[in-house]
Amino acid sequence: MTFLWTALVVAAVAFAAAKGRMAEVGAAAMESAGKAVALALALAGVMALWLGLVKVAEEAGLVSAVARVARPLLSRLFPEVPADHPAMGAIVMNVSANVLGLGNAATPFGVRAMQALEELNPRKGTASDAQALLCALNTASVQLVPATVIALRAGAGSAAPAEVLGPTLAASLCGVTVAVIAAKLLARVWPSGEGGGPGGRSDP
Amino acid sequence: MRAALGLVSAWIIPLLLAGIPLVAVLRGVKVYPAFLEGAKGGFETAVRIVPSLVAILVALGMLRASGALDALAAALAPLTSALGLPASVVPLVLVRPLSGGGALGVVGDVLRAEGPDSYAGRLASVMAGSTETTFYVLAVYFGAAGVTRYRHALPAALLADLAGFAAAIVVVRLVFGP
Numbered sequence: 001m002t003f004l005w006t007a008l009v010v011a012a013v014a015f016a017a018a019k020g021r022m023a024e025v026g027a028a029a030m031e032s033a034g035k036a037v038a039l040a041l042a043l044a045g046v047m048a049l050w051l052g053l054v055k056v057a058e059e060a061g062l063v064s065a066v067a068r069v070a071r072p073l074l075s076r077l078f079p080e081v082p083a084d085h086p087a088m089g090a091i092v093m094n095v096s097a098n099v100l101g102l103g104n105a106a107t108p109f110g111v112r113a114m115q116a117l118e119e120l121n122p123r124k125g126t127a128s129d130a131q132a133l134l135c136a137l138n139t140a141s142v143q144l145v146p147a148t149v150i151a152l153r154a155g156a157g158s159a160a161p162a163e164v165l166g167p168t169l170a171a172s173l174c175g176v177t178v179a180v181i182a183a184k185l186l187a188r189v190w191p192s193g194e195g196g197g198p199g200g201r202s203d204p
Numbered sequence: 205m206r207a208a209l210g211l212v213s214a215w216i217i218p219l220l221l222a223g224i225p226l227v228a229v230l231r232g233v234k235v236y237p238a239f240l241e242g243a244k245g246g247f248e249t250a251v252r253i254v255p256s257l258v259a260i261l262v263a264l265g266m267l268r269a270s271g272a273l274d275a276l277a278a279a280l281a282p283l284t285s286a287l288g289l290p291a292s293v294v295p296l297v298l299v300r301p302l303s304g305g306g307a308l309g310v311v312g313d314v315l316r317a318e319g320p321d322s323y324a325g326r327l328a329s330v331m332a333g334s335t336e337t338t339f340y341v342l343a344v345y346f347g348a349a350g351v352t353r354y355r356h357a358l359p360a361a362l363l364a365d366l367a368g369f370a371a372a373i374v375v376v377r378l379v380f381g382p
Contacts, residue, residue, distance in 0.1 A: 004302065005263055015275070024269040032265030036257040041311045044250035048243035053224055055242025056235050060228035107344065112244035114349035125352050132357035135345050139301075139338040139361040139367065145216060146333030152311055153329055158320030162217050164329040166208070167375040172334035175368030182363040186356035 027186035042155025043148065050147035054102055063105075066096040071187065077137075078130050080120070087116035091134060102144045110138055122192075129187045142172045256305025257312065264295065288373045288382065290324040292317060296331055301338040301365055308332065312342045326380055330372040335365050 015024040057063065071092050075081070081088050090113035097106035114131055120127040125136075146168050153161035225235050267273045277284075277291030284291055296310040314328040338361045346354060 004221055004298070005259060005306075008263040008267055011272055012263065012270040015272035016266075016270035019271050021270050023367040025266045028265040028269035029262050032261040032317035033258050034274035035265075035316065036261040036309065036312075037254060037271035039261070039309075040250050040254045040257055043253075043308075044247050046246075047250050051249070052239035052241075052243030052369050053221065055245075056228045056233065056238045057224045058242075059233045059238045060231045062223065062224065062227065110341075110345055111348040114345045114351075118351065121351075125350065127351050127353060127355045127357050129344065131346070131349065131351060131358060132355055135342055135354075135357045136360040136364055138345065139336045139341045140364040141334060141336040144332065145220070146329075148308065149311065149329045149333040150217075152315060153320045153325075154332070155321040156312070156315035156325075157313050158315075158325075159302065160214075160321070164326055164333065165216055166211075167326075167330045167372070168333035170375045171330055171368055171371040174371035175364045179360060179364035182360040183356065190355040192355065 009053070009153065031055065039155060040059070043151045046151030046154055048100070050145070050151075054100060058102070063093070063096055063102070065102060066099060067092045070096050070099075077133065080128075081117070081130055082121040085116065087113055087120060087130075090116055095137060096132070098138065099142055099144055101147055102143055106138070110134070126192060127182070132187065133180065136183040137176065140172060140175040140179040142169070142176050144169070146149065170181060253305040253308060256303060256308045260299070260303075260306040260309030261313055263311065268317070288377060290318075290327070292324050293328050293331065297369055300332065300335050301362065302340075304337040304340065307337070323376070323380065323382055327372060327376045330376050331369055334372055335368040338362060338365055338369055 004172050012025055016022045071088075074092055074095060075083050075088060078088065078091060081091070090109050092107035094113050097109055113134060117128060117131045117134065118124065121131065145165060149164065149168070150161045153164070182199075205235075225239075228235050228238070264273075273291070280291060280294065284294060289297070292314050296307060296314070299310050302308040311328045311332045315325050318324040320326075320329070338358075342354065342357060342361060346352070346357070
């Protein structure tokens, strides 16, 4: 991000120098900085509403209700993790929290799941198949309600801020499907065993 | 397809707003204090992302004012328009896996420049909502477990991001039209 950001700013100034637009670029920098804070304020209201609602859902036990539904599906995705191992519980809570848009709650569960999976990992320090799959699942982001994006759209004056909800769910389901398939298939290309080259078998 | 997704979009939020407090009250939860506690966290989140929003919006604002964004758009137009990707959304594809706050900045920039209900605005919204900050997730999760060799985790995660972006283009075109 350091390199990308610096490159963007330097490119803008260099381009402005070539085109003689330095005054506009300086003005745009100041104006954009102010707009960024206005954007964050517009975000604050909807985020507060949503996270307040999610807290109510949490206290009503709705998160653990989702977890009960997710458990059978997830134990099929992670066959090498014993159903009664603490890792399985953490995985279930992590994925459930993600689906409900509880980003802040999902991360601690995910971290606990990764640490518990490391106990099961025969090669410490090298990602196990289960760890790689859990990470891929977390980077694909299935969310019932993408609250932040809806807040941004509301702040920008959209006529229907939530109209992207269904399409977002559909697109993230595609992403998750590819994440699972890619993690399962690529596991054979990067074997977990030591000394095995590409195409080697991982430990049973 | 369009009608079904539109219906889901219109109903989910009002249903959740009424349904969750109702279930919670029936289960004996003190709904109002719980709501206030959570809402406080939401406000803090918005404040926490101000620095990265400033950084990204300033860089993009400078790029737009310098004319570099238009030049890039013209150069990439044959490729990106064939993919259904407006030039203003291209930066999102690059920033999304690296920085969550930065991606929100790009989305905010697109929404402001092209309008939230334009094709570019809807596409940027769906792309940002259906993917995650891949490098951040990998760094935090593997870092906590003490894993240094990621094996196939990074390519699998990036493939998932690509699939999410491609699916976003297809779905937004199907539902809203180009």
